[in-house]
Amino acid sequence: MQTASRRWLASGDLNGFLGLVVDNLSIMAFLSMALIHIFGFPADIVFLRMFPGTALGVLLGNIAYTVMARRLARRTGREDVTAMPLGLDAPTSIGMALLVLGPAFLSFKQSGMDPHAAAVATWQLGMASLVVMGVLKTVLSFFGAMVQRHVPRAGLLGSIAGIALVLMGFLPLVEILKVPVVGFAGLGIVLYALVARGRLPFGLPGVLVAFVVAALLYFLLGPLGLLGNGYHVPPAWEWRFALPLPTLEWTHGLAYTLPYLPLILPFGLLMVVGGINVTESARAAGDDYSTRDILLVEALATLVAGFCGGVAQTTPYIGQPSYKAMGARSGYTLLTGLVIGLGGIFGYVSNIVELVPLSVLAPILVFVAIGITVQAFEATPMRYAAAVVFSFFPAIARMVTIKLSDPTYVAPDHFVALFNDNTRGISELAVIAVLGNGFIITSMIWASFVVALIDGRVARAAGIVLLGAVLTVFGLIHSVDLAGGVYLPWQLSAGAQSMVWQFVGAYVALAAVLFLLSLQRDKPSGVGHTS
Structure with a gap:
């Protein structure tokens, strides 16, 4: 008991410290x-x-x-x-x-x-x-x-x-492959040590080894011109002292x-x-x-x-x-x-x-991303796997919007023009942007109503979808504002209002269909099984 209270450091604390520090960095x-x-x-x-x-x-x-x-x-x-x-x-x-x-x-x-x-x-x-x-x-x-x-x-x-x-x-993976000789080597070590549970020499932690190997490749090969434009001369060390004092800013x-x-x-x-x-x-x-x-x-x-x-x-x-x-x-x-x-x-x-460079640090982010995604399936009963997958689509839409709205890819005026082009229904770009706005709540709504369907609670699924309709009205999900802001729909332009009501109508129509299906006496085969 005394030992437990007095001992501040154990031999394994170094490994834990290195992993946790690199995560934060x-x-x-x-x-x-x-x-x-x-x-x-x-x-x-x-x-x-x-x-x-x-x-x-x-x-x-x-x-x-x-x-x-x-x-x-x-x-x-x-x-x-x-x-x-x-x-x-x-x-x-x-x-x-x-x-x-x-x-x-x-x-x-x-x-x-x-x-x-x-x-x-x-x-x-x-x-x-x-x-x-x-x-x-x-x-x-x-x-x-x-x-x-x-x-x-x-x-x-x-x-x-x-x-x-x-x-x-995905985005850190892109950063890794901007300097592939460096980033891919670090990523391989992370996958070997942390995903495949392979043993590294002397029992060294995978995060530390990946960091050291990638950094050595970067700083040894870069000055020799072997990394193309991927190497940049490190900036001079600059002391930046700033106390984090409370402020009302x-x-x-x-x-x-x-x-x-x-x-x-x-x-x-x-x-x-x-x-x-x-x-x-x-x-x-x-x-x-x-x-x-x-x-x-x-x-x-x-x-x-x-x-x-x-x-x-x-x-x-x-x-x-x-x-x-x-x-x-x-x-x-x-x-x-x-x-x-x-x-x-x-x-x-x-x-x-x-x-x-981020190509040295990014492999740990990719590993964490893999771990979180795998956990979504491991910690969720297998029968709900379809709901988990369905919830990914709004996030994918948001990522595409981020890239398409980047001025280095598409001129801002051109992006807005394409977004507002409704000559053939809602434009493809508008659909992607609107689907991505409020994507976290959208993902929860979508996964929740699919879970309810899988459990045979069709009326509950209809109620969840109706909640989605209400949230859509005010832009909490599917905001038609490019920045994803919330609003009162009657304050929008006629074209924007039309888009709002089409998405709201989609949820209402789906809720009505689900409600009618819930009135059936006999459930379809496979619905409601929880084993």
């Missing part, structure tokens, strides 16, 4: 890369205003989880208690960059703001989004079980798997959050359900943490990060049993929190993500 690298290189965001706003507060959330959350692990060890007299790993949530952090912050920055500039003012407004929006998610998670932490009961697991996991597959899987961003609520609120909801799942996973591995305490810690870490300038939410990671198998105990979370948190304050995290 990968996400911060993608966040900065997307904002700076895709959307042209000013780097100083990212590194001096967004990163310190974001990293502070990781610091505070990991310290709290370390304390919880040590208390559990003292209470049980066990030395093998493993702390819950906490870090930046990959799907929603990438979603914030690509779906909220980046598009908002472009929108602010198009409204006439100069780039710096637009960047500050975007930062305020990101802070406000985190505060909204933090409040939602704090409230739902007391009602997590109720949320789980009313939203099918296929809907929850399918919607987040859709984000994982196309945003944090987020209050200026609250008004900006309205168009993005269909994304922001589901992001928070997913973390609550995810927190419940990972706590159950840790409990099954032998560490009985309080679900409410796990949820409250990460909710408060998100809130504090938002108050102090952060733009990406924290979450307990699903891999607690994996860290336990590595031999990690409570020291790895403390070390990770200190390295990431202090790195955001003193600026060395921003220097690392500038120094190391």
Whole structure:
């Protein structure tokens, strides 16, 4: 018992620390890369205003989880208690960059703001989004079980798997293949060590080996001209000191959050359900943490990060049993929190993500994307697999819209013209964009009504579809606003209203068909079987 309370580090904590740090660095690298290189965001706003507060959330959350692990060890007299790993949530952090912050920055500039003012407004929006998610998670932490009961697991996991597959899987894979000699080697090691469970020399962790090998290839082959245009001379090391002090800047961003609520609120909801799942996973591995305490810690870490300038939410990671198998105990979370948190304050995290190309860090994101997608099928009964797959389509539409609306591919005026071309019904581009807007909620609706059909609850399926119709009216899903904003339909132009009512009519027609089918006395063969 004394040993359990005094021992801060175990031999396995180094492996856990390396894996958890690289996870967080990968996400911060993608966040900065997307904002700076895709959307042209000013780097100083990212590194001096967004990163310190974001990293502070990781610091505070990991310290709290370390304390919880040590208390559990003292209470049980066990030395093998493993702390819950906490870090930046990959799907929603990438979603914030690509779906909220980046598009908002472009929108602010198009409204006439100069780039710096637009960047500050975007930062305020990101802070406000985190505060909204933090409040939602704090409230739902007391009602997590109720949320789980009313939203099918296929809907929850399918919607987040859709984000994982196309945003944090496919897009980082593209980054890997921009420098294929480097990225593919790192990805192969990750797949060998973490997917195939292959053993690496001296028992080294796969994440560390993949990072080192890819970095060596990049910095050895690049200066020799063997990577083509994929190598860039690293920028000079620059100290960026910024304290993440509490500020009321987020209050200026609250008004900006309205168009993005269909994304922001589901992001928070997913973390609550995810927190419940990972706590159950840790409990099954032998560490009985309080679900409410796990949820409250990460909710408060998100809130504090938002108050102090952060733009990406924290979450307990699903891999607690994996860290336990590595031999990690409570020291790895403390070390990770200190390295990431202090790195955001003193600026060395921003220097690392500038120094190391995304092709080196991205393999871990692809692995996490694979893991989340696989989990959606493993944690859902096989009979609901079709519902999970069906829920992927809105996310695919959103990814296509992101690429098609990128000014490096399609001129903005041309994109808007194609979107509004309704000479032959709703244009193909408009269908893709409208399907992708509000895609997380759409995925939940679609998966939920298919689950109800599979269970033979056809009338319930009709009710879920009618809920989809109501949400469509106000743009919470299928928004006809290019930016995905919500609205009152009667305030739209005649053409936009026509599009809204066609999508609403589609849901109403489907609900009517399902309601009529529910009146049948004999169910079709196969419907309603739950085994």
